[in-house]
Amino acid sequence: MQNNYLNKILNGNTFDILKEIPDEIVDLGITSPPYNKGENKKGWLVKNVKYSSSSDKMNEEEYQEDQIKVLNELYRIVKSGGSFFYNHKIRWEKGNLIHPIDWLRKTEWIVRQEIIWDRMIAANIRGWRFWQVDERIYWLYKPIAGNRIGKELNAKHALLTSIWRFPPEKKNPHPAPFPLSLPVRVINSILHEERGVIIDPYSGSGTTLVAARILGHDYIGIDISKDYISIANKRIKNSELEVKIAELEKEKHKVRKTFSDRKMKGDFTGKHRINSKSISVIKKDLQQ
């Protein structure tokens, strides 16, 4: 039964397709859904990010209800002890802040961590607010045997911290892809040396699926656009062309210095330390 879905990209509305997938067959999911940006608004992001087969403008309440339904289907499909990484961003509607946590807390998932993705570039450069260069990535977790905390990450992955800095993808014809390094980081950290099944319910140009293929996992993709599925299938077929990018990300998961080495050299140890030299610089600044 599981094999009917493996290493395929299914075409259609994600909720309708997810409903057909059996319980607990997936180890890990990663996705970036449509953000409901409202296509009649102004701003670079809204003008340039238009999908080929779906509109990105829904009543916000309906949008959030739809996302909750999709996330709860994913909860059913992911194995107990499994995780789902959900990329979204903070938006504003008529001055009111809309935060992804608003609907994530209404799903069955445990919100295990909020990761800041520093994209180093702003989608809208008007001065209504400080330029928004961040998006968010939520690590959602499905408890196993009542354990809501889960297994510890291997230290070499945990050292990558809760702020991820990846520039946006530029060489991809899809209007809103994430960079390959992002799913590579998730898969490498969460599955570590295990082999698993990875799902992306809004797979677009197939970035998550290419990462799964390169790292030796099985995948399930879903997208409403046949055009994007065709781009994704071509990318997966030629995934060797993207191996280098994945290797570069994997390099970042190698620990070259012990904790004591870093402490001795004053490198980042996870603790904020002020030495006498930096105190004199701060004092000088305050006097100016």
Ligand SMILES: C[S@@+](CC[C@H](N)C(=O)[O-])C[C@H]1O[C@@H](n2cnc3c(N)ncnc32)[C@H](O)[C@@H]1O
């Ligand atoms: C932000 S993009 C995902 C991009 C992907 N992460 C990548 O790197 O290419 C969202 C995708 O969701 C698809 N989509 C929108 N509404 C959908 C729906 N109801 N069901 C399935 N796919 C949908 C769009 O076609 C688009 O490709």
